Amino acid sequence: MTPLTTVESPAVVLPMAGIDTDQLIPARFMRRSRAEGYGPYLLHDLRNGPDGPRSNPLDDPAVAGSQVMIARRNFGCGSSREAAVYALADFGIRCVIAPSFGDIFSQNAVKNGLLPAIVSEEDAEALIAAEAMRRGQPLRIDLAAQQIVAGNLVVPFSIDPVWKTQLLNGWDEIDMTLAEAPAIAKFRERDQATRPWAVPQG
Amino acid sequence: MDRTIIDKLWDAHVVTTRPDGTSLLWIDRHLLHEGSFLAFDQLTERGAKVAHPELSFAIADHYVPTRRKLGTTPEIANMVEQLEANTARHGIRLVGLDDPRQGIVHVAVPEQGLTLPGLTVVCGDSHTSTHGAFGAYAFGIGASEVAHVLMTQTLWQKKPRTMQVRIEGALGQGVTAKDIALSIIAKIGADGAAGHAIEYAGSAVRGLTMEGRMTLCNLSIEAGGRLGLVAPDETTFAWLKGRPAAPAGDLFDKACEDWSQLRSDPGSSFDRAVSLDGAEIAPTITWGVSPEHAAPVTATVPNPDAIADEARAAAVRDAIAYMGLTPGQPLDGIRVDRVFIGSCTNSRIEDLRAAAAILAGRKAKVPGLVSPGSSSVKRQAEEEGLDRIFREAGLEWADSGCSMCVGMNGDIVPPGERCASTTNRNFKGRQGPGSRTHLMSPAMVAAAAVTGHIADARPLLAGRT
Structure with missing residues (x-):
């Protein structure tokens, strides 16, 4: 996983609450392999109507190449589909700023090097208002300092300290777990004696 | 400790x-x-x-x-x-x-x-x-x-x-x-x-x-x-x-x-800690595009102008527009185009019995699909004759799967249509692009089927359970 330290880019602003993972990647696009890429299908039904593409903040040329998205509360709620994160990442997004996130979404995001940055509702509104004025000018996110700088506006964000370390270092969890093999074996031995009923029968 | x-x-x-x-x-x-x-x-x-x-x-x-x-x-x-x-x-x-x-x-x-x-x-x-x-x-x-x-x-x-x-x-x-x-x-x-x-x-x-x-x-x-x-x-x-x-x-x-x-x-x-009084809970349905957009069937569609917080008011306004409703409109009486009974939320034998209790001897005014949660639930429902009740009411009795809850298998609600559904998510486009979902219990979905609109299931249950 690529480490994430700072992101500097224009932001896509979606002033909506509860952008769920069904919207981020509609279920009908989830049959493809990761190698085929999910980027074109990010927020597909927001970007396309029955008669083809429609005007929307994602495809605004002023924020082309954006690596940052700003939204309202409960971003990524709903389905556990990691494809929602793939769609964001493949589109080029490295950080989503919102007042709250779906738990499974955040977990999936960090595993793919995408930063879910939590700001207060007031700061989210301030950023949304500021970006409307600054349209297309880059903002800067510093993970180590947990800070977002958008012109004159500077707001702090929170992130779980464990996730912060993981993102900064680009750690691979599986290697970390395989190093725990002796502890797992020991747990297993003790557990089988104390919970014999936990083994599936039949 | x-x-x-x-x-x-x-x-x-x-x-x-x-x-x-x-x-x-x-x-x-x-x-x-x-x-x-x-x-x-x-x-x-x-x-x-x-x-x-x-x-x-x-x-x-x-x-x-x-x-x-x-x-x-x-x-x-x-x-x-x-x-x-x-x-x-x-x-x-x-x-x-x-x-x-x-x-x-x-x-x-x-x-x-x-x-x-x-x-x-x-x-x-x-x-x-x-x-x-x-x-x-x-x-x-x-x-x-x-x-x-x-x-x-x-x-x-x-x-x-x-x-x-x-x-x-x-x-x-x-x-x-x-x-x-x-x-x-x-x-x-x-x-x-x-x-x-x-x-x-x-x-x-x-x-x-x-x-x-x-x-x-x-x-x-x-x-x-x-x-x-x-x-x-x-x-x-x-x-x-x-x-x-x-x-x-x-x-x-x-x-x-x-x-x-x-x-x-x-x-x-x-x-x-959160507490609720069980006796005060009424049959509840969703009117918007998030499960939190839920209210008793006796309530009305909320008025976003009465919500002080601008972000919250905007979310409600957007939800009402997507759902094609008007502020203040009673929930009871909203016309539906179809019904769906199924999903990991409400497709077990007890759910099918609850829906059948209302549908027995009645006709559905809208089309609908009933997908039992498992092959075993399906067999049991057929032994109890529930499949006959659904079919005689005019609903389709199908095999089990996630089906119209998520639409991955092709079972979708057509664009713009309104579905009374026993499922778990009323997100925009969840049941198909442009679909409108109202979440509710199996009995409430059955009530919507026989009346053609969102309706309180309780009067329809009188003398039946």
């Missing part, structure tokens, strides 16, 4: 804890479905093996055709074939399309007795919280975590904060677990339980059947909860006894002894 049931389950599964406080948890049951292909691809990329194939169970549900005899498109059929190939390669047991045990993973797996109190259960599906009904620590995970469990049978987790939701009192006639869940979500919000594991407690919860408890726990994720569970009791033990994969004989007795300890100690405390 007094502990909550959540602490007890957590402690029993900790393999090791890192200095940063993250714990490695042992996973007792890992459930897989067609969507798990992304995780299998990660294993292939690493050339990795499955650590404990005997603890993984695969079942086809998300993409399966609900009209088995008619088959499906090659792309959708390929999703099931992919699962067959991946599980065969790694020696994982699969319940295939034609297996008599087939069904929606969160319906069919408990039926086999694979879900037990005291277990950790994970699946690449957010509604895995369903299994909490048995007093299991059960939660949904993404593809990378599915791959991690396949490779190690463990997961790194932060301990969630704890929340107890207590519902005391008797539920009124026609009021179900679905109404409890929607009332909770309306009260605390769709992110109200974010970062929390929920224990549901109180006399109204104790009084629920296992089917009802599964519906309640299923919807924990719609309140943002990591998981939701109910302490196991005699209702749980009686339901599990004799199931094929559950312990039998002396082992079952020993298990029940251990399981009886799985309850929150009297002196234990939760990070957050």
